[in-house]
Amino acid sequence: MTISLSAAPPAHVLPHAVSRLRTARLARSAKPFLARGGMRGERCAACRVMPSHCFCHLRPALDVHAGVCLLMADIEALKPSNTGWLIADVVADTFAFQWARTEVDPALLALLADPQWQPYLVFPGEFVAAERVVTEVLPADPTTGTGKRPLFILLDATWPEARKMFRKSPYLDKLPVLSLQSEQLSRYKLRRSQRDEHFCTSEVAALCLALAGEAHAAQTLEAYLDVFTNHYLKAKQQQPLDLEDAVHLQLSGLRLVE
Template identity: 45%
Template sequence: MRIHKVHQLHKERLARSSKPFNARGANVNRCEFCQVHKDHCICEHQPETTSNAAFLLIMFDTEVLKPSNTGKLIADVIPETHAYLWSRTEPSEEMLSLLNNEAYQPFVVFPEEQIEDKSLVRNEVKVEEGKTPLFILLDGSWREAGRMYRKSPYLHQLPVLSFKSEQLSNYIMRKASKDHQLATAEVASMVLDLFGEQDNARHLEHWFELFREHYLYSKRPVKGAERGMGLKRLIEFRTNLKVNNEI
């Protein structure tokens, strides 16, 4: 299993906690990496993929500690995923250097309606030749993400990648979402789709589905045909992908 930046950030944040983080399900005996119950650990199924994209997760302070956080799933699928804790007054120098690195073309993934300067808004990904797109996700609740953007001047001049309402509606309908809200990993899947990496987008969708399924196993028993469907669909997807790549 590959240890990535989100795993490392989680470990670092735990190390400086003065008291245990008591999220829902705090008494569950979790895997330290995938954060589901050890009896339902999914780490052995971690994807092995390649991508021409990079992601930067700027995480609200306690977000990385939440077992339900899906930012780690992005790092599981996309090898070049960077992760830093957000600080209003002391942003990471390493993170700022990454944003200023000429090898990357950064895009902040954020709702258009919250952007005052509409000239920054993009609805498609156009990357200069020789550069790697760096998709920046503000990982927290909607309120926290809004605050992170407003209080981070270094983000205000960057292009903002925003999805049209019909794109969001189509995705939500396809996923049969009930609350019309997307997890961070689901947003990343839409970004990959827009960038043209449909296979990675579908891989992340299946990985998210498997995580959600196994995460729920620790909250309620699942029996019958419903149990194991996430893993079955992931294996079928990988098998079909391998066959298609060999044709």
């Protein structure tokens, strides 16, 4: 099935890092990207669902002090179900780079060396030498300007791809590895892992934000994922939206305290 996007995002929605990476990846494609099991017809360029189910007007505007760096597998930015896109919607300082085994974007290396950031590579601790593993984040204090801002590096890929990316990215070898400890089961319903404890990318980002002391941003990202899932599935099933249901009210309540 060919994905058809409108020519440009709505005027009030500026393209973010994942959107720009997607555009660049499409420009290198010799043929249209085919999404398995997706909906047919036109999609909004800014939220990737059918215009009738567009949720651009629900995009949160938050002041988030932490940053997120997405290293994305080859076609990840092209997938309509990708949730790294949602992180970039919510977290202004989201950076996105295409991962390649044989080369590294110089802009990525510059970001990792930027003294304002403390990078954390987010990955399960059982696959890492114990001396690299951390389970807590030292958040910077935006009111005093002390400390480095946390930058969470997420490998946005399937689990087999992420393990390969981890092994074959020597420029990440010196970074502390943040191993998340959570009893929460994944609620993501679009591309389910065979293991419930495997989170989708935006769920991982929400857990990281919570560790950085940004509880409101974490809760908002979780609620935004639920709204995206709702709109995506309703569009795919050709069902009407209920903007007063639980997921919409949850996000609306969080937006009122932005």
